[in-house]
Each structure stands twice: as C-alpha cells, then as structure tokens.
Amino acid sequence: MDLAVDALFFVTDSALDVLPIVIFLFAFQWLVIGERMPNGGKIIVGFAFVVVGLGLFLEGLEHSLFPLGRMMAEQLTHPEFLLDTVEHAVAEFTWQDFYWVYIFAAAVGFSTAMAEPSLMAVAMKANTVSGGAIGVVGLRVAVAIGAGIGVSLGCFRIITGLPLPYFIAAGYFIVIMQTMAAPKEIVPLAYDSGGVTTSTVTVPLVAALGLGLADAVPGRSPLLDGFGLIAFTALFPIITVLAYGQFAILRDRISKSQPSDKNSE
Amino acid sequence: MKDSLRALARDAVNSLRDLTPIILVIGVFQAFVIRQPVDGLLSLVGGALLVVAGLTFFIFGLRLALFPVGEGLAHSLARKGSVFWLIAFAFVLGFGTTVAEPALIAVAGEAAAVAADAEVIARTPEAMDDYAFGLRMTVALAVGVAIVLGVLRIIINWSLPILIISGYALVVLLTTIAPPEIIGIAYDSGGVTTSTVTVPLVTALGVGLASSVKGRNPMLDGFGLIAFASLTPILFVLIYGMVV
Numbered sequence: 303m304d305l306a307v308d309a310l311f312f313v314t315d316s317a318l319d320v321l322p323i324v325i326f327l328f329a330f331q332w333l334v335i336g337e338r339m340p341n342g343g344k345i346i347v348g349f350a351f352v353v354v355g356l357g358l359f360l361e362g363l364e365h366s367l368f369p370l371g372r373m374m375a376e377q378l379t380h381p382e383f384l385l386d387t388v389e390h391a392v393a394e395f396t397w398q399d400f401y402w403v404y405i406f407a408a409a410v411g412f413s414t415a416m417a418e419p420s421l422m423a424v425a426m427k428a429n430t431v432s433g434g435a436i437g438v439v440g441l442r443v444a445v446a447i448g449a450g451i452g453v454s455l456g457c458f459r460i461i462t463g464l465p466l467p468y469f470i471a472a473g474y475f476i477v478i479m480q481t482m483a484a485p486k487e488i489v490p491l492a493y494d495s496g497g498v499t500t501s502t503v504t505v506p507l508v509a510a511l512g513l514g515l516a517d518a519v520p521g522r523s524p525l526l527d528g529f530g531l532i533a534f535t536a537l538f539p540i541i542t543v544l545a546y547g548q549f550a551i552l553r554d555r556i557s558k559s560q561p562s563d564k565n566s567e
Numbered sequence: 568m569k570d571s572l573r574a575l576a577r578d579a580v581n582s583l584r585d586l587t588p589i590i591l592v593i594g595v596f597q598a599f600v601i602r603q604p605v606d607g608l609l610s611l612v613g614g615a616l617l618v619v620a621g622l623t624f625f626i627f628g629l630r631l632a633l634f635p636v637g638e639g640l641a642h643s644l645a646r647k648g649s650v651f652w653l654i655a656f657a658f659v660l661g662f663g664t665t666v667a668e669p670a671l672i673a674v675a676g677e678a679a680a681v682a683a684d685a686e687v688i689a690r691t692p693e694a695m696d697d698y699a700f701g702l703r704m705t706v707a708l709a710v711g712v713a714i715v716l717g718v719l720r721i722i723i724n725w726s727l728p729i730l731i732i733s734g735y736a737l738v739v740l741l742t743t744i745a746p747p748e749i750i751g752i753a754y755d756s757g758g759v760t761t762s763t764v765t766v767p768l769v770t771a772l773g774v775g776l777a778s779s780v781k782g783r784n785p786m787l788d789g790f791g792l793i794a795f796a797s798l799t800p801i802l803f804v805l806i807y808g809m810v811v
Contacts, residue, residue, distance in 0.1 A: 319672060323663030323764075327636050330659070334652050335643055339636065348632025351624045356669055359621025363673050365614025369607070370593060377601045406596055413588035419581055466751055467742045474735050481728065493794050497766065500758040502622065503585040505670040509677055509755070525685040529678070529751025536758035536797065 308364075313357030320353050363506050371510025372517075378403045379518040397462050403515065404454045410511070411453035411535060414504045415446040421498050428491050435554035436488065436547060441495075444546035448539030449499045453508060456534035460515045463522055466530040473537045480544040488547030496540040500532055508532055575627050582622040586615060625669065626763070634767055641772040645779045650722065653776070654715050660772060661714035661796065664765040665707040671759045675699040675706075678752050687748060701811065702804065706756050709803035710796050714769055717792035721776050721783060727794065734798045741805040749808025756800040766793060 331339050339345060377383060384399055415421065425438040459469055481489055508531045516528035597605060605611070637660065644656050665671060679699040683690040688698050720727065742750055773792040777783040 320667045322666050323633065323660075326659040326663045327633070327640065330640055330644075330656055331636070334647075334656075335640065340639075341635075345632040345636060348628045348630075351628025351631065352633065352667075353628075355621045355624025355626070355628055356667070356672075357621065358617050359625055359669055360672060362614045362617025362619075362621050365610050366612075366618055367589070367614075368673075368677070369614075370589075370611060373605075374593060374596065377603070378596075383601065402596075402600060406592070406600075409592045409596075410589065413592050414585075417584055417588045419584065466754060467739070470754055471739055478732060497758070497793055497797060500670075501585060502670045502763045503589065503618070505759055506673045507589055509674050513677060513681060523685065524681045525687065525748045526751070528681060529755050531755070532674075532758040533751075533754035 308361055310357075312361040313354055316356035316360065317353045319356065320349065324349055359502075367503070367506045368510045371507045372514035374406060375403075375511050375514025376518050378406060379515065397458065400457075400461050400519075403457050403461065407457040407511070408450040408454040410504075410507065411499075412446045412450035414501070415449035415499045415539070416442060418445075418498060418501055420501075421445055421495070424491065424494055424498060428488070432487060432547075432551065432554075436550050440546060440550065441543065444542045445495045445499060445539045448495075448542030449535055451542070452499075452534040452536075452538035453511075453531060455538070456512065456531040457515060459530065459534075460512055460522060460527050461519050463527055466533075470530075470533060470537065473534075473541065477537070477540050477544070480541065480548070484544050484548050485551050488544065488551070492540050492543040492547060495543045496536045499539050500536050504535070505532055508535060571631075574630070575623065578627045578630075579619065579623040582619045582626070585622070586619060590615070629764065629767075633764070634771075637768040638771040638775075641768070642775045645772070645775040648779075653718060653722075657714040657718040657772065658711040660711075660768055661765070662707045662711035664768055665710040665760055666703065668760060668764050670763070671703060671706060671756070674755065674759050675702045678702060682748070685748070701807065702752070702756075705803050705807040706760060706800045709756075709799040710760050710765065712803075713795035713799040714772070714792055716799070717769075717773065717795045718776060720795075721773065721780060724783075731794055731798065734795075734802070738798070738801050738805070741802060741809075745805040745808050749805060753801050753804035753808065756804045757797040760796055760800050765796065769793060769796065 328339060331337060379400060381395075383402075384395060421442055422438075425441045428436045428441050429438050455469070459466065484492070509529075512531035513524045513528040516522040516524040516526075522528075597603075640656065641660075644653055647653075676695075676699050679688070679695040679702070682688045682698055683695050688694045716730070719725070720730065745753070769792045
C-alpha cells in the first residue's frame with residue numbers, strides 16, 4: 303500500500319515538472335502564432351499520460367534500477383566474494399582483483415547500447431549517407447563497444463580513484479584529433495551516437511553503479527569519485543564510431559580503386 | 568481508439584525492450600557469478616514493472632501531446648522569420664523540456680543524497696530538495712542557452728567545431744578552479760540532458776530552421792543543437808559549484 307501512496311506523491315511532483323513546458327507551448331501558440339491549440343482535448347489527455355507516466359517511472363526507479371545498481375556494486379566488491387576469486391589477504395586488494403566489476407560494467411554498457419531503438423534510426427541514416435560503406439550492424443557494434451569500454455573504464459577509474467578530468471580531457475583530445483582526420487560525413491553522426499547511449503533507463507542504473515562502487519571500495523568517497531560514469535558512457539562511443547567510420551570508408555575506397563586485385567590472393 | 572491502444576501497446580513493448588538487456592545481464596551475473604539469494608526480489612520486480620508502465624505512459628503522452636505541438640510551433644516560428652521570437656522560443660524549449668527530463672530528475676536527487684551524506688549540505692529533506700532543484704534549474708538554464716546558441720549558429724553560420732572546441736577549452740579551465748566535489752556531477756550532467764524529451768523537439772527545431780534559412784543543409788546544420796546541449800550543462804554546473 304505504501305507503494306501506492308508514494309506513487310501518488312510522485313505524480314503530484316511530476317505535474318509540477320511538466321507544467322513549465324505546457325505553459326510555454328500554450329503561451330507561444332496563443333501569443334505568437336495567434337491561433338487556438340488544434341485538438342485541445344487530445345493534447346490534455348496526452349499531458350495527463352505524461353504526468354502519470356513520469357510519476358510511476360520515478361517511483362519505479364527507487365524500487366528497481368537504483369537498488370539494483372547499488373546491490374551489484376556491493377556484491378561484486380564484497381570481501382567474501384573477492385576471496386572466492388583471488389588468493390591473497392583482504393588488505394592487499396589491488397585494482398586487478400575487481401575484474402568481475404569490469405566485466406559486468408562492459409556487459410551492461412554493451413547490451414544496453416545494442417538494444418537501444420533510437421540507434422537503429424541513426425544506423426540506417428548513416429548507411430544511406432555513406433552510400434553503403436558504413437554498415438547498419440557494424441555501426442551498432444561500434445557504438446556498443448564504445449559504451450562497454452566507457453562504463454568499464456569508468457569503473458576502473460572509480461576503483462583506482464584516479465582524477466576524472468584527466469580521462470575526460472584525454473578522451474576529448476582523441477575525439478578532436480579524429481575529427482580532423484575523419485571524413486566529414488561521419489562526424490555529426492559520431493557526435494550523435496554519444497548521446498544515444500545515455501538513455502532514460504541506462505542513466506539511473508549506471509549512476510547507481512558508480513555511487514555504489516565508490517561507497518563499497520575502501521578509501522573512495524561517493525561525492526568525489528562516484529560520479530563520472532555517465533560522462534564516460536557518452537564519450538567513448540564517439541571515439542569508436544569515428545574509428546569505425548574512418549576504417550569503413552578507407553576500406554570502401556581501397557576496394558573501389560583496385561577492383562582487379564580481388565582474386566589475386 | 569483502436570489506433571491509440573495499438574500505439575500504447577507498441578510503446579509498452581519498446582519500454583520493455585529498453586529494460587530487457589539490463590535484467591538479462593544482472594540475472595546472468597546473479598545466477599552464475601554471485602550465486603546468492605536476492606533480498607527483496609518482490610519489491611525489485613514491482614519497481615521494474617512500475618518503470619515499464621511509467622515509461623510507456625510517458626512516451627505515449629509525449630507523442631500524443633508534446634511532440635506534435637512542439638514540432639508544429641517550431642516549424643511555424645521558423646517560417647515566420649522573426650529572430651526575436653525564434654530565440655525566445657529556443658530558450659523556452661530547451662529550458663522547459665529539460666525540467667521535465669526524467670533521467671535528470673533522478674540523478675539530481677541522487678546527487679543531493681550524496682552531498683547530504685558527505686555533509687556538504689544539511690541532511691534535511693528541505694536542504695536536499697533545494698540542492699536538487701538548484702542543480703536542475705542550472706542544467707535547464709544551460710540547455711536553454713545551448714539551444715539559443717545553436718539557433719544563432721544556424722542563422723549567422725558560425726563554425727561548429729571552433730565553438731565546440733573553445734567550449735571544451737573553457738571546461739578544462741573551469742575544472743582547474745571548481746571545487747572537486749562538483750566536477751563529477753558536472754561532467755555527468757552533459758550526458759543526462761540529451762535523452763527522451765529534449766532531443767526530438769530540439770531536432771525538429773533545428774531541422775525546421777535549417778530547411779527554411781537559405782543555404783543551410785538540414786542534415787549538417789540541424790544537428791549542432793544537441794552538441795551544444797551536452798556541452799553547456801558542464802560549464803554551468805561547474806560555475807554553480809563555485810557559486811554555491
């Protein structure tokens with residue numbers, strides 16, 4: 303029953319969150335365009351769905367993705383679990399001993415990116431723009447590998463406590479270098495794919511995983527070390543997609559410029 | 568009515584598909600790696616069902632109300648050609664959609680809880696709500712400014728790479744002087760803003776504008792808006808951390 307009462311609170315809260323955009327849209331429709339809102343009834347029903355949906359979603363997060371992320375972080379870093387997999391004493395854990403964390407992080411990043419529906423649309427557009435050089439499956443895998451590396455490397459950073467700005471600065475430096483070298487047509491696409499991986503469902507889980515890790519690993523503080531995973535997840539797909547695009551277009555050019563070499567090997 | 572039900576069912580399948588890989592990966596790890604009974608399994612399942620239902624209603628409602636109205640307005644304003652109203656609309660659109668962004672609401676709440684645990688802010692519900700609200704308003708302001716910049720860029724034809732690179736140079740600079748506890752949250756807020764609500768509407772505005780201004784390519788020029796929207800929140804939250 304508590305769940306129902308909580309959900310009601312979340313719904314009233316979310317009405318306030320949706321209110322600004324509703325007021326803005328109606329105001330612009332009346333003041334600037336000078337017309338009444340077409341299909342007024344349908345729009346009110348739509349906003350009712352938005353408000354109720356947002357409330358249920360946020361209430362659901364508190365009971366599923368947030369606790370799940372923290373639970374996985376706690377269990378995979380628990381001394382008893384680590385002692386099952388490594389040989390030496392508790393005080394001597396090094397970053398290598400947490401390898402299950404990296405594997406889990408990579409699996410979450412890879413699988414959520416592979417299943418992301420908006421990636422499908424981006425991949426089809428890429429295929430058309432590149433004249434078939436960039437394959438639909440290839441691009442999806444490139445984004446998913448980027449997301450997997452991102453979450454995994456982000457967990458490595460939390461466990462070692464290395465400074466976040468160094469990683470991000472280095473990552474963007476690589477992106478800038480790649481941007482200068484990459485064919486023009488894939489650059490916007492690569493930048494888009496960074497945003498695609500950080501979906502509404504992935505963000506809360508990844509955030510909870512990072513905070514849970516920083517909480518569980520000795521010597522780390524959630525405040526200083528716990529954030530940054532989402533930034534990693536958004537950054538690394540840009541790098542892998544640029545790399546894949548460069549590779550695919552290069553391969554395409556080589557095979558087109560030397561069609562007679564096909565049977566020579 | 569029948570069409571609406573079909574649309575609702577399709578949204579439900581999509582939400583379920585979003586959640587499936589997470590459930591599968593965690594399930595495999597629980598069964599084969601951790602091998603311990605899960606506490607509160609029933610609550611987890613209930614929560615997951617709420618997430619699916621909530622996301623379904625949310626997206627269904629967006630498609631019914633927000634997207635058609637927003638896209639219609641974006642197109643008619645782009646055609647109207649008044650720069651003042653266009654910029655006002657760009658700001659309001661960026662700000663309003665970010666306030667309603669579910670992932671941002673969730674992460675801002677977490678950030679407030681962490682700050683309270685570390686005793687950076689008082690551990691009262693009011694102080695935590697204030698902190699989370701301040702964070703969200705900062706990010707919303709940043710996205711509003713980002714969309715204005717993006718619209719100006721399409722009208723005036725500034726170079727996108729130069730703007731983005733100088734923006735990130737500014738991020739590096741601010742990082743060296745911002746308090747360390749805000750840096751992680753600031754970097755994450757760039758990725759949080761570009762999800763469910765903001766992207767479709769902002770893309771509609773960009774593409775609509777790029778196709779009505781002469782000499783612009785909707786494919787290339789329509790896109791820069793999102794790139795700005797993931798950059799300015801980092802800057803604004805870093806500044807927020809210095810001020811608060």
